[in-house]
Amino acid sequence: MEIFKYLEKYDYEQVVFCQDKQSGLKAIIAIHDTTLGPALGGTRMWTYESEEAAIEDALRLARGMTYKNAAAGLNLGGGKTVIIGDPRKDKNEEMFRAFGRFIQGLNGRYITAEDVGTTVADMDLIHEETDYVTGISPAFGSSGNPSPVTAYGVYRGMKAAAKAAFGTDSLEGKVIAVQGVGNVAYNLCKHLHEEGAQLIVTDINKEAVKRAVEEFGARAVEPDEIYGVDCDIYAPCALGATINDDTIPQLKAKVIAGAANNQLKETRHGDLIHEMGIIYAPDYVINAGGVINVADELYGYNRERAMKKVETIYNNIEKVIEISKRDGIPTYLAADRMAEERIERMRNSRSQFLQNGHHILSRRRTR
Numbered sequence: 001m002e003i004f005k006y007l008e009k010y011d012y013e014q015v016v017f018c019q020d021k022q023s024g025l026k027a028i029i030a031i032h033d034t035t036l037g038p039a040l041g042g043t044r045m046w047t048y049e050s051e052e053a054a055i056e057d058a059l060r061l062a063r064g065m066t067y068k069n070a071a072a073g074l075n076l077g078g079g080k081t082v083i084i085g086d087p088r089k090d091k092n093e094e095m096f097r098a099f100g101r102f103i104q105g106l107n108g109r110y111i112t113a114e115d116v117g118t119t120v121a122d123m124d125l126i127h128e129e130t131d132y133v134t135g136i137s138p139a140f141g142s143s144g145n146p147s148p149v150t151a152y153g154v155y156r157g158m159k160a161a162a163k164a165a166f167g168t169d170s171l172e173g174k175v176i177a178v179q180g181v182g183n184v185a186y187n188l189c190k191h192l193h194e195e196g197a198q199l200i201v202t203d204i205n206k207e208a209v210k211r212a213v214e215e216f217g218a219r220a221v222e223p224d225e226i227y228g229v230d231c232d233i234y235a236p237c238a239l240g241a242t243i244n245d246d247t248i249p250q251l252k253a254k255v256i257a258g259a260a261n262n263q264l265k266e267t268r269h270g271d272l273i274h275e276m277g278i279i280y281a282p283d284y285v286i287n288a289g290g291v292i293n294v295a296d297e298l299y300g301y302n303r304e305r306a307m308k309k310v311e312t313i314y315n316n317i318e319k320v321i322e323i324s325k326r327d328g329i330p331t332y333l334a335a336d337r338m339a340e341e342r343i344e345r346m347r348n349s350r351s352q353f354l355q356n357g358h359h360i361l362s363r364r365r366t367r
């Protein structure tokens with residue numbers, strides 16, 4: 001991988017490699033763009049096939065956060081961390097504390113939170129070493145686990161996309177195929193079940209599938225069968241790149257709306273589904289609920305205020321679909337334009353985020 005060529009192509013600011021032999025920490029912090037403010041994005045722990053795959057994931061996810069935070073109207077830039085390792089076997093206290101010290105060393109340019117493979121308990125360990133972490137336990141005046149709020153935002157965004165496709169935002173009786181029933185999708189399924197949707201689920205974790213079958217009356221299918229099932233809505237809620245050359249020909253859904261980051265393998269796959277008449281709710285617009293929620297901590301967490309902002313996801317999905325129809329462009333492009341326009345507007349009045357010795361997070365303890 002020609003790293004600087006890649007960084008230049010998408011204009012990344014900084015990549016930090018963190019190594020701590022004692023704890024086994026191997027982490028990559030990618031900071032994409034801090035025009036709007038410090039980079040906020042979660043930490044993913046995953047067993048990557050190669051170091052190159054881990055670097056690529058960190059970079060793609062960090063850029064996604066720049067667009068997510070901008071489109072959500074947050075005054076935050078985009079960054080993300082990946083920790084290389086198996087979250088079921090390789091975690092230890094020293095690892096997250098060492099990672100916390102690396103974050104502290106960035107002096108506020110990057111703020112972390114949960115993502116796949118990390119939990120509130122992990123964030124609490126990071127918090128032992130740095131204030132630049134969100135999604136820690138509510139006992140610290142924090143917002144806790146972001147997944148239920150992400151799920152609520154996805155549910156609202158899915159309704160907005162359904163309205164454009166079916167003429168009503170009611171999901172009653174709609175058949176929804178959910179890929180991955182982890183932290184976010186479990187909570188999403190709860191909302192969908194309560195509204196009377198019929199669920200088809202899959203996961204590589206059999207326990208997660210069993211829970212969805214038992215609690216929501218979902219029908220279970222094998223992981224590779226989910227793309228081709230007869231359904232109204234496909235909700236990708238596992239990992240990225242599931243909308244690709246292999247899966248697109250199998251899709252029967254009229255709407256794609258789910259929580260996963262980086263759902264399109266390549267942008268041309270967004271063009272393809274647009275040509276097929278599928279309404280795609282852009283990933284970083286629909287799954288912004290979690291980051292909106294944790295970002296509220298920067299003002300002293302207020303759940304009511306955070307949830308009010310999460311509600312705007314419905315309008316943002318409507319807006320993106322409107323722009324797509326008006327300009328005859330795919331929704332992913334409409335979302336990119338919306339985010340880029342906001343960053344450009346702010347670029348004129350702000351340069352790189354600079355720490356001024358008094359970070360906004362320092363307010364959290366005083367309330």
Ligand SMILES: NC(=O)C1=CN([C@@H]2O[C@H](COP(=O)(O)OP(=O)(O)OC[C@H]3O[C@@H](n4cnc5c(N)ncnc54)[C@H](O)[C@@H]3O)[C@@H](O)[C@H]2O)C=CC1
Nearest residue numbers: 146147150180182183184203204205223238259260261290
């Ligand atoms: N947790 C949050 O608040 C947010 C999460 N996201 C994204 O949403 C997605 C889900 O996140 P979480 O629910 O937190 O993660 P999670 O790890 O709790 O859930 C993911 C689930 O997908 C399953 N899975 C993995 N590969 C699979 C495959 N090939 N087929 C079927 N199932 C598979 C896993 O077994 C797991 O149950 C991720 O892409 C994440 O980056 C985005 C925004 C916020």
Ligand SMILES: CC(C)CC(=O)C(=O)O
Nearest residue numbers: 041042113114146290291
């Ligand atoms: C989990 C969120 C709090 C932040 C994030 O990394 C995301 O939205 O993907």
